Amino acid sequence: MKYCTAPVTGPVGRTQVPGLDWAQLGDTLLYWTEDDDAALRERARAAGLALGKPSAQGQCLYVVTQVGRLFQREHPDVPVVVDKGRYLVVALDPERARAVPARQDMCYQMSPLTGETTVFRTVVPARRTPDPAVQDLVKLVDEDGFRANLAALVAHGTRHSLNSGFKAAAEGARDVLRQLGYSASLVPITVGSGSSFNIVAESTGVGAAPRGRVLVTAHIDSINIEGGPSAPAPGADDNGSGAAGLLEMARVFAGTQTEHDLCLLLFGGEEQGLFGSREYVSMLTRTDRDRIRAVINMDMIATLNTTAPTVLLEGADLSQALIDELAAAAATYTSLTVQTSLNPFASDHVPFIDASIPAVLTIEGADRANENVHTGNDKLTHIHFDLALDILRMNVAATAALAGLSRPET
Numbered sequence: 001m002k003y004c005t006a007p008v009t010g011p012v013g014r015t016q017v018p019g020l021d022w023a024q025l026g027d028t029l030l031y032w033t034e035d036d037d038a039a040l041r042e043r044a045r046a047a048g049l050a051l052g053k054p055s056a057q058g059q060c061l062y063v064v065t066q067v068g069r070l071f072q073r074e075h076p077d078v079p080v081v082v083d084k085g086r087y088l089v090v091a092l093d094p095e096r097a098r099a100v101p102a103r104q105d106m107c108y109q110m111s112p113l114t115g116e117t118t119v120f121r122t123v124v125p126a127r128r129t130p131d132p133a134v135q136d137l138v139k140l141v142d143e144d145g146f147r148a149n150l151a152a153l154v155a156h157g158t159r160h161s162l163n164s165g166f167k168a169a170a171e172g173a174r175d176v177l178r179q180l181g182y183s184a185s186l187v188p189i190t191v192g193s194g195s196s197f198n199i200v201a202e203s204t205g206v207g208a209a210p211r212g213r214v215l216v217t218a219h220i221d222s223i224n225i226e227g228g229p230s231a232p233a234p235g236a237d238d239n240g241s242g243a244a245g246l247l248e249m250a251r252v253f254a255g256t257q258t259e260h261d262l263c264l265l266l267f268g269g270e271e272q273g274l275f276g277s278r279e280y281v282s283m284l285t286r287t288d289r290d291r292i293r294a295v296i297n298m299d300m301i302a303t304l305n306t307t308a309p310t311v312l313l314e315g316a317d318l319s320q321a322l323i324d325e326l327a328a329a330a331a332t333y334t335s336l337t338v339q340t341s342l343n344p345f346a347s348d349h350v351p352f353i354d355a356s357i358p359a360v361l362t363i364e365g366a367d368r369a370n371e372n373v374h375t376g377n378d379k380l381t382h383i384h385f386d387l388a389l390d391i392l393r394m395n396v397a398a399t400a401a402l403a404g405l406s407r408p409e410t
C-alpha cells in the first residue's frame, strides 16, 4: 500500500486519479492505492501527487475515532498516517486490526477506511438575517451563571455514576431546574450491575396539539478511567461543561414560551457505555419518537484545542438538516468555525441516531487532542469560557428556531 497527503486548498486540490482512492480529513486529503503499479504511480505524479511513502508489506488503512488521545495512548506503536485529534488514519496489518475490538467501550472505534470518504470537513455556512427575538435570547447567555453551575458540579470531586457524588450533583441540577420553573425529576436507570439516575426536565409548549418536542441533552457523570469510582474525576470539560451549559440554556429559556415542548435531559451512566441515554430511548413509544424534532447534545464544549474557536457538529445522514440548522445558527449568532462529520461516536446522540431520531453532538473542535479527558486533571483551570459561551449561543439559537418562539399577534 502506498499513500500521500495533500492540502485541500493546495495546488493539487481534490484531484481524481483513476485507480487512486481518497479521503478527506478537514484540510487534508489522503490518497492511496493498494496496487504497486508503475503506470498508476506515473499518473499520480503527473497530477502532482508523490505516492510512495513507505508502508510495511500488507498493511491497510483504518479510520479511528477516539475520545481525547485514548487510542494513541493504548497503541503507541501503531503508525499514524493522518492525525486530526478525534480522527486518525492509521496503517495496520489486517490480522492485528482484527484483534482490536470494533467498539472499545467509549474510548475509540476503528473501521477500515473506504475510498471517496469525507471523515470530517470544515464548512462555511451561510449567515442568515438575525431574527430579533432569537437575538434577544442569544444575548441572555451569560458567563456568571454558567461558571457558577460548572463550579458547583466540579466541587463534588467525582460524579462517577455509582458514587454518592453523582447523586448529590444530580439533585443539585434538579433543584436548579425546578427553581427555574421546569418540572424536573430524577429517573432511576440501570448501569451495569448498579444503578444511577437521569434528570428529566420539561417545559410544555403553547402551540396546538399535536406538538413536537425538542430535546437538549448532556451527560452529567464524570470518570477517572485509571483511578476507579472513588478517584478524583472533576470532569470540568467532560462533561461539567455540557451539563452546566444545559442549565444555562434552561435559564435562558425559562422566561420564554415555545410552540413545541422543550425537554432538558441530563444523563447518568454515559461513561460506562451510554446507559442513561440508551435506557431513555428504549422507553420511548413510537409516538414519542415521532414527536421528537431534534436532539441537541453537548459533550465537552469548553477546551480550546484549535487556534480559532471551533465547534464540531457530529451526526449522521438523518441529522443533516439539524447539522445545517446548527451551522446556520453558528454563522449568524457566533464567531465559531464549524466542522461537520457524519461518523457518530461515543456520546448520547448515538442511541437516538440508532433509533432513527435526528440528533447531533456539539463538541469542541479537537484538531489537537485534549489530554485531560477521563483523568483527575480535567479541571476548571483548563476551561475556555468564551468557546463554551459561543457554543451555547449557537445551541440557544438553533433550539429557538426548532422549538418555535411563541410571538404575540400584532
Ligand SMILES: [Zn+2]
Residues within 6 Å of the ligand: 219, 238, 239, 270, 299, 300, 347
Ligand atoms: Zn463525555
